[in-house]
Amino acid sequence: MEASQPDKPEPQDSVPAPPVVGPVVGLWELFFAFFRLGLMTFGGAVQSWLRQDIILRRKWVDEDAFVTGLSMATVLPGANPVNMSLYLGMRIRGGIGGAVAVVGIVLPAFCIILLLGLAFHRLIGFPIVHFVLAGLAASGVGVTFFTALGVAKRLPRDVFNIVIGVLVFVASAILRLPMVPIVAVSVPLSIGYAYFQVKRARDAA
Numbered sequence: 001m002e003a004s005q006p007d008k009p010e011p012q013d014s015v016p017a018p019p020v021v022g023p024v025v026g027l028w029e030l031f032f033a034f035f036r037l038g039l040m041t042f043g044g045a046v047q048s049w050l051r052q053d054i055i056l057r058r059k060w061v062d063e064d065a066f067v068t069g070l071s072m073a074t075v076l077p078g079a080n081p082v083n084m085s086l087y088l089g090m091r092i093r094g095g096i097g098g099a100v101a102v103v104g105i106v107l108p109a110f111c112i113i114l115l116l117g118l119a120f121h122r123l124i125g126f127p128i129v130h131f132v133l134a135g136l137a138a139s140g141v142g143v144t145f146f147t148a149l150g151v152a153k154r155l156p157r158d159v160f161n162i163v164i165g166v167l168v169f170v171a172s173a174i175l176r177l178p179m180v181p182i183v184a185v186s187v188p189l190s191i192g193y194a195y196f197q198v199k200r201a202r203d204a205a
Contacts, residue, residue, distance in 0.1 A: 025060055025092050027100050033058065034085055034104030046081035046105070047073070048147035054088055061091050067154050075183055081105060160193050 033053065041049045047070060055066045069091070073083035082102055089101025123129050155161050168186050171177045 023060060025097075027093060027096065030089065030093055030097055031100045031104040034089070034101045035108060038105045038108035041081075045141075045144040045147070047084055048144050050081075050084055050088065051147050051150065061088055063150075063154055065091055067151055070151060075187055156197075164190060 037046070037049050037053055051063075051066055054060050055063055061069075066088075069084055069087035073080045073087060076083055082105065085101040085105040086098045090098035093100070152165075164186055168182060171182050172179065
């Protein structure tokens with residue numbers, strides 16, 4: 001009598017690995033993180049501080065997603081810091097996270113501006129006030145430049161991106177052209193080029 005052969009395991013379909021998700025962040029933690037940034041971001045450069053705290057320090061969102069959000073926040077209407085906070089909050093905790101992040105980033109500035117508006121007519125006569133404001137503006141420029149370098153490192157290094165970047169800089173910073181025609185020309189060109197690059201990579205694969 002032949003010994004029964006053990007049943008061979010049936011081949012199973014390969015199951016794709018689950019997508020990588022970021023850490024689960026509580027709504028209060030999310031609110032206080034953006035509230036703290038709202039208190040700290042004197043002199044502008046809110047996007048720079050968002051990158052330093054939310055991306056690099058807390059690692060709630062990866063830097064590629066930050067670059068995407070920064071592009072969308074810059075192109076879409078509205079204040080860039082609010083657009084950016086909404087995008088990051090939605091990436092972290094969905095729609096409610098976006099609302100919490102916006103409230104957190106806006107509330108400190110709203111309260112501070114109200115208080116400064118009440119006291120401005122009394123403080124404007126002191127020369128030190130002008131020096132403080134100039135120093136805050138200078139720090140904002142420096143942090144913004146640092147963030148621009150960090151974001152530029154994430155972009156593909158090819159001639160098209162360099163040309164578009166230089167042309168947008170010249171049109172906005174030197175020629176002082178309105179942002180609407182600059183966006184209307186540069187964004188479709190960039191999207192078309194990105195689509196062409198992806199399609200060419202797929203055809204080559």
